[in-house]
Amino acid sequence: MADGLVVAVTGSVFTVDTEGRELPCRLRGRLRQDHTPVVGDHVELDERGAIASVLRRRSVLSRPGPEGGRRRAGPEHVLAANVDLLVAVQAARQPPFRRGLVVRYLAMARRGRVEPRLVVNKCDLEREDIVRAWTRDLDPPAMLVSAATGQGIDDLRALLAGRVSVLAGPSGVGKTSLLRCLFPEVAAAVGAVGGPRGQGRHTTTASRMYRLPGGGWLVDTPGIRELGLFDDDEPEELFPDIASLAAGCRFRDCRHLREPGCAVQAAVAAGELDPDRYRQYARLAKSP
Numbered sequence: 001m002a003d004g005l006v007v008a009v010t011g012s013v014f015t016v017d018t019e020g021r022e023l024p025c026r027l028r029g030r031l032r033q034d035h036t037p038v039v040g041d042h043v044e045l046d047e048r049g050a051i052a053s054v055l056r057r058r059s060v061l062s063r064p065g066p067e068g069g070r071r072r073a074g075p076e077h078v079l080a081a082n083v084d085l086l087v088a089v090q091a092a093r094q095p096p097f098r099r100g101l102v103v104r105y106l107a108m109a110r111r112g113r114v115e116p117r118l119v120v121n122k123c124d125l126e127r128e129d130i131v132r133a134w135t136r137d138l139d140p141p142a143m144l145v146s147a148a149t150g151q152g153i154d155d156l157r158a159l160l161a162g163r164v165s166v167l168a169g170p171s172g173v174g175k176t177s178l179l180r181c182l183f184p185e186v187a188a189a190v191g192a193v194g195g196p197r198g199q200g201r202h203t204t205t206a207s208r209m210y211r212l213p214g215g216g217w218l219v220d221t222p223g224i225r226e227l228g229l230f231d232d233d234e235p236e237e238l239f240p241d242i243a244s245l246a247a248g249c250r251f252r253d254c255r256h257l258r259e260p261g262c263a264v265q266a267a268v269a270a271g272e273l274d275p276d277r278y279r280q281y282a283r284l285a286k287s288p
């Protein structure tokens, strides 16, 4: 059996990279549905070139299924597997920076045991001090870049070297533009990135994994319009101070918004928890 890496999925056809060659593969009949490979999966091919098994994933990036936010309600939608780094891309403008989405992307990464990093692209369109103010309290700090001017691109390239990374974020923030700016040789070899020349939008429609010239892989993904939360374990997970106070709440599933006997609200009232910090939490907890 040969093994390979799934670099693209189109319907029921999986593009598998085996030792640098790309093969279109199908699933062997008895592979169960819950083993459907995603980009980044390591698979074993049988002698006829069908995918016979999917190897164990060391990390996954997933968001809740269409049924909604509750983990129990529906299947997860797995975006990519075996990823080291999630690059959450936002634009400084066009489309506007959305802090709430950033927090969700970072949560998605942590949930999947993937290192998160925020990149703010299109920094040529906004004053730097303004962008810094939006992202000041983030850890690790946001990287300010521009695919148009090349600002910050060398640092971003260095971050990606030798690792498996995913570019994710809303449509139009410039994920594909960053890929082209970072690795022009990759984009040129693929040709299809960004579609034909001319005006009009070149929205990415499916995730695709690219082998990087200096080692490592980069996945370009289509823009995710809405990113739900698994609201039974988040957003508390993002606020460790609030999570530890929650042990004192009367109800185990307390969301710390209006519930009686809530230790978190009590801590705010007693001046032990910063009200701004609590407001940040509450805004996220209330968002759909």
Ligand SMILES: Nc1nc2c(ncn2[C@@H]2O[C@H](COP(=O)(O)OP(=O)(O)OP(=O)(O)O)[C@@H](O)[C@H]2O)c(=O)[nH]1
Pocket (backbone or CB within 6 Å): 121, 122, 123, 124, 125, 145, 146, 147, 148, 149, 169, 170, 171, 172, 173, 174, 175, 176, 177, 178, 202, 203, 204, 205, 221, 222, 223, 224
């Ligand atoms: N001013 C400016 N425009 C940019 C920058 N990066 C990308 N753009 C423009 O933003 C638009 C969207 O860029 P794309 O790279 O297609 O965005 P995307 O995130 O891949 O979008 P989807 O594939 O739909 O998810 C294009 O018109 C780009 O030319 C930048 O750094 N500065």
Ligand SMILES: [Mg+2]
Pocket (backbone or CB within 6 Å): 175, 176, 177, 202, 203, 204, 220, 221, 222, 223
């Ligand atoms: Mg794109």
Ligand SMILES: [Zn+2]
Pocket (backbone or CB within 6 Å): 246, 249, 250, 254, 255, 256, 257, 259, 261, 262, 263, 264, 265
């Ligand atoms: Zn509470």
